[in-house]
Amino acid sequence: MQRLLTVFIPAFTRVLPALACAGLLVTGASAAGDQPxxxxxxxxxxxxDRMLAMAKVTAQDYLIDLGSGDGRIVVTAAKKFGARGFGVDLNPVRIDEANTNARKAGVTDKVAFYQRNLFxxxxxxATVITMYLLPRVNLQLRPKxxxxxxxxxxxxxxxxxGDWKPDASVRMDAGDKFSGAxxxxxxxxxxxxxKVAGNWRSQFPVSGKPQTYEFQFEQQYQMVSGSVQVNGRPVKILDAKLRGAxxxxxxxxxxxxxxxKHEFSGRVxxxxxxxxxxxxxSRLTARVEWIAERAVRAAGLEARN
Ligand SMILES: C[S@@+](CC[C@H](N)C(=O)[O-])C[C@H]1O[C@@H](n2cnc3c(N)ncnc32)[C@H](O)[C@@H]1O
Incomplete structure (x- = not known):
C-alpha cells in the first residue's frame, strides 16, 4: 500500500481517503517488473462517453483499452457504436467484472478481456487505444x-x-469521479x-518542363518543418501539417x-x-499529381562517406 501511495500523483492523492473508503485502492494491479x-x-x-466522442469511434473501429478495469470503455464502444475490441488487465477480479458487464450489455460477440500485462x-x-494509467506509464508506453x-x-x-503534445484536449467536470468525491x-x-523526417525527392512536369523537388523534413512527433530545393534553390516549407498519414x-x-505558390497534400x-x-x-495555374520517394540511396551513400 505504501509503495502504491508513493507512485501515485498529487491529483489522485487528494482523493485517496475517498478511494480507500470505497475499497478501490486495494484492488489495484501490483507492479509488473519495473513498471509502477x-x-x-x-x-x-x-x-x-467524451473519450469515445473525441476519438470519433465507429463500428469500423477496433479499440484496445490498456488496463481495462471493469471493461466500461470497451463495452461502451461496442454497445453505443458497434466497435470491436478488447481490454487487458493484470487483475483477474477486473477481468471477471468486465466479462460480466459485456454479457449484461449483450456485446460478447464484439469484445474480449484478457488477464495480461499491457506492456x-x-x-x-488497434485503430483506437484508450488508457487511464499514470504519467510515468504513459511515458514508458510512448515509444511503442x-x-x-x-x-x-x-x-x-x-x-x-510529456513533450508529445496532444492534437486535442478537453477539461470537464466529472461529478461522480473518485467514487463520488x-x-x-x-x-x-x-x-x-x-514518419516523414529525412530527405525525399519528387519530379513532375510543370508547363511541359520537368521540375525536381528535393524535400528535407524535420519532425518532432506530429510537428513538421523543413525546406525544399527547387531547381537547386532552397525554399522554406510553410504551414506543414501532419495528421496520421x-x-x-x-x-x-x-x-x-x-x-x-505550391500547395502540396499527400498520403505517406x-x-x-x-x-x-x-x-x-501569374502565368500558371495547375493541379498535378505528385509522388515523392524517400532518398534512401543518397542517405546510404552519405553514411558510408
Ligand atoms: C485507473 S484504472 C482504469 C480502468 C479503466 N480503463 C477505466 O478507465 O475505467 C487502471 C487499471 O489498469 C490495470 N493495470 C495496471 N497496470 C497494468 C498492467 N501493467 N497491465 C495491465 N493492466 C494493468 C489496473 O489493474 C487497473 O484496473
Whole structure:
C-alpha cells in the first residue's frame, strides 16, 4: 500500500481517503517488473462517453483499452457504436467484472478481456487505444505507441504524454469521479503520426518542363518543418501539417522565372508520398499529381562517406 501511495500523483492523492473508503485502492494491479503500480480507479461514464466522442469511434473501429478495469470503455464502444475490441488487465477480479458487464450489455460477440500485462500486449490491430494509467506509464508506453500504424487514435484520461503534445484536449467536470468525491477530468487525444523526417525527392512536369523537388523534413512527433530545393534553390516549407498519414504543406518557389505558390497534400505510405499539388502564379495555374520517394540511396551513400 505504501509503495502504491508513493507512485501515485498529487491529483489522485487528494482523493485517496475517498478511494480507500470505497475499497478501490486495494484492488489495484501490483507492479509488473519495473513498471509502477496503477491502482484501479474507474473512469466516470460521462468521461468514457467524451473519450469515445473525441476519438470519433465507429463500428469500423477496433479499440484496445490498456488496463481495462471493469471493461466500461470497451463495452461502451461496442454497445453505443458497434466497435470491436478488447481490454487487458493484470487483475483477474477486473477481468471477471468486465466479462460480466459485456454479457449484461449483450456485446460478447464484439469484445474480449484478457488477464495480461499491457506492456506485453500486441497493439497492432488497434485503430483506437484508450488508457487511464499514470504519467510515468504513459511515458514508458510512448515509444511503442509511436510505432503503431499512422492514423491510430489514442485517448488518455487525465494523463498526457510529456513533450508529445496532444492534437486535442478537453477539461470537464466529472461529478461522480473518485467514487463520488468529484473532480475535473482531462481527456487527451493524439493521432499517431507517420514518419516523414529525412530527405525525399519528387519530379513532375510543370508547363511541359520537368521540375525536381528535393524535400528535407524535420519532425518532432506530429510537428513538421523543413525546406525544399527547387531547381537547386532552397525554399522554406510553410504551414506543414501532419495528421496520421496525411501530410500537407506549402511554399513559394520560382518556376520558369516567376514565383509560383505550391500547395502540396499527400498520403505517406512507408517510403512513398502520393498526392496532389496545386500550383498558382501569374502565368500558371495547375493541379498535378505528385509522388515523392524517400532518398534512401543518397542517405546510404552519405553514411558510408
Ligand atoms: C485507473 S484504472 C482504469 C480502468 C479503466 N480503463 C477505466 O478507465 O475505467 C487502471 C487499471 O489498469 C490495470 N493495470 C495496471 N497496470 C497494468 C498492467 N501493467 N497491465 C495491465 N493492466 C494493468 C489496473 O489493474 C487497473 O484496473
Amino acid at each position: 503500480s496503477v491502482p484501479y480507479v474507474p473512469t466516470p461514464q460521462a468521461v468514457v 506485453e500486449t500486441d497493439l497492432s490491430d 505507441l509511436l510505432e503503431l500504424k499512422p492514423g491510430t487514435r489514442l485517448v488518455s484520461h487525465d494523463f498526457d504524454m 468529484g473532480g475535473d477530468s482531462d481527456v487527451y487525444f493524439w493521432v499517431v503520426p507517420a 496525411e501530410l500537407a504543406f506549402s511554399f513559394t518557389a520560382e518556376v520558369n522565372g516567376t514565383p509560383v 505510405d512507408g517510403g512513398r508520398i502520393t498526392g496532389q499539388a496545386a500550383l498558382s502564379g
